[in-house]
Amino acid sequence: MEELVFVILFLLLGLCLSLLVVPRLFAKREPKNLPPGTMGWPVCGETLSFLKPHRSSSMGRFLQKRCSRYGKVFKSHLYGSPAIVSCDPVLNLFVLQNEEKLFRASYPKPVLDVVGKLSLHAVSGELHKKLRNIAVSFITASKSNPLFLLFVEKLSLSIMDSWKEQKQISFCEETKKFTLYLMVKQLLSIEPEEPLAFKILEDFETYMKGFQTLPSKYPWDSLCKSFEGYGTTATLIALIVYFLANAPNVFGRLKEEHHAIRKNKEDGESLNWEDFQKMEFTNNVIHEATRCGNVAKFVPRKALQDVVFKDYFIPSGWYVFPLFTAVHLDPTLHENPSEFNPWRWTDYKAMSKTVMPFGGGPRLCPGAELVKVEISFFLHHLVLNYRWKIKADDFPVAYPYVEFSRGLVLDIEPTEGTYSGK
Template identity: 50%
Template sequence: MVELGALPTVLALFLGLVLAFLVKFFFSRAHTNLPHGKMGWPLLGETLAYLKPHKSDSIGIFLQEHCSRYGKVFKSHLFGHRTIVSCDHELNMFILQNEEKLFQSSYPQALHGILGRNSLILVSGDVHKKLRSLALGMIGGTKSTVNFLPSIESLSISMMESWKGCKEVVFCKEAKRFTFNLMMKQSLSIGPDEAVTAQILEDFHTFMKGFVSLPIYIPGTSYHKAVKARERITSTIKGIIEGRRKENRLQNGDFLDVILSKENLTDEERVSLILDLLLGGHETTATLMALLIYFLAHSPQALQQLREEHLAIRKNKNDGELLSWEDYKQMNFTLNVIYEGLRCGNVVKFVHRKSLEDIRFKEYLIPAGWKVLPVFTAVHHDPCLHENPWDFNPWRWDDQATNKKVSFFGGGQRLCPGADLAKLETAFFLHHLVLNYRWKIKGDNFPLAYPYVEFHKELAIEMEPIHKTLEQKC
């Protein structure tokens, strides 16, 4: 028998249990279709495990384990937020295509400190539209990329010349110099030998280290150094802008001319756009080139076919004659190789989004305000989409359908504006490389996803010049 005095306690206990039951019932009703998964540690969630470096031509243990336990779409707690991770191609496409409607770009706050609040990748709405259309006008599509041809050719040729007599080359360094010099020339009309070029490149190096550092703004930390490096680059670009204004000359035919001629931009936006082009335009493409050096070194058959394609192009040209847009259109296998390098190597592993409202997709619910991460690497290595996904097989691109099963340049309103340029640069660089050199990777080196791709010691390679035989010169 319950004593009368204990009745209030029993009642309170009973009511508490009913309340707990109701909360659990309604909460789980509202989130019935929340993808499975776990939230990990308080605050940190599963961020450290998610960011654990792995071979960039694999999906890594975290995704492997989570996908096999919870499926291609799962919940987690990453970068300080409740998160839906998507390794499902259809959902990824849905996310990218619904930018600003159901989802919005949402990069970690620490990146705002490094990139600056006007960076194209961080802004949204009308400011994004305005800056993006300017960027597209300068680097997107055939009309713009054709303007890059002479600089790409001369930089490729001088790179090959500079390797003469070298037995070994630290490739990532060389590739970054190549892509950065190109962007400096097109953006600011500044040549590779000018002191300011080396100084900004050095600052970008520091800047990149800050991307994966803890966002602690104390002197000595990588994050602090990166923010300071950005400030230095910004003030250098501001100085160049002021110089142009003083001299009142806008006939360089470079991006800065275009940007200065637009009256609807603030100076902060002008500097930020130049910074975006310099940064976006050099790191990613240099990584792609390094990945191709790596994959081709392990695929003699693909390298042979690539060489044959470029020998055939040379056959129809005079000695020393520069490549043209028509030649580029003949580089079909080269593009297969580039696409396969992007698919296998994964220059950009995933992008950051957030959901703007409760969204239902297939059987899943994505609650409003959650972080959403479309993971491209997982799609690129999905055996349901790609046969033997771990094989470097450029011939898979002969099938047009392969193109619909990848997203290395993102998509929707944020599709990379530099995609065409990156392909063109890489194709011309490959032309000169395969006709002039053979190479071997030094040691047991492979690309690692940090998640941005890096090689041990910046990928040292052994070089051997190809002595042009009669067959090659034709």
């Protein structure tokens, strides 16, 4: 018996040693001038600590520890590959702007298998340019089309109308309904009240539920899993409502802006493109929520060749992760970064250099402007018709895709004497 225990211990020791030593023997010698950092455990590297959930309005311990130890650019080993993590806004922009020249979007195969070979996230080169042009013209045409704007407003009002008899709502469910109906209308021109719409929504929800049960271990899954905007827009609306509940001064100023717009309109008159352009503070609120809430934590890229940036060397074939969250919450770039303060966006030019919630370069999100119109119209009626409190201690968590663990349950109360839209 003792002999057997000895043999097992001996074998285990041998296994541990080979796991530690063999990869190092076969590893290529690391080039000089690599950014500082650690590669973690053999095989799994530092992936587990990188994926540890944290408040989406914070950097999380992984980034905090490494940024303070190594600075804004460091090496690591993530998702089975050596990687450079960048929390430097200049390097992030450089990476995104050099798409297809020095770097290429690199979403993992299981995700691409599901979203399809012709998803914009999957294609590159000429095909990407062609498909992107189609998507951009479609989205641009929708965003200022009066019929589409009317639909966004009607839908916002009908959803809020359904809350009239309720004291409590699960807000994440409501925003998902809102963005799903918008998508069905946009892509299939089907009205929510049509029987076919109901059937499609039912089938789509079943499909989405199945899709959501796929293992979601990559932060960029949230971008892909949302079929270009459905989930991300819903999350952003929930984030805004969450931040507003905790910032009464912002809520007050927002309400003032929407009262002023409503005052200049006939009773029951619809919103239009010109009204949207007057919603400056609303725009700042949306931008600030993207900075504090971090819907997309980062995007994955791979270096196509050896790249030298400042003093750093980025080897060909390595992952490069431009980390948006870290830049959005960097105290050297934003005063009191954890404070939800839309007034900081008064200097839009300076802010937009460091806040990139929609990515950048040739893969910049084509839905960014559309999102702002949809959310602004929704907020218009929300702040004029309701006030709310967060029911339980709920907050947004980066899993790394952002979710409210309790679905953001709100105590709601209709406000008196405001515009009902009827």
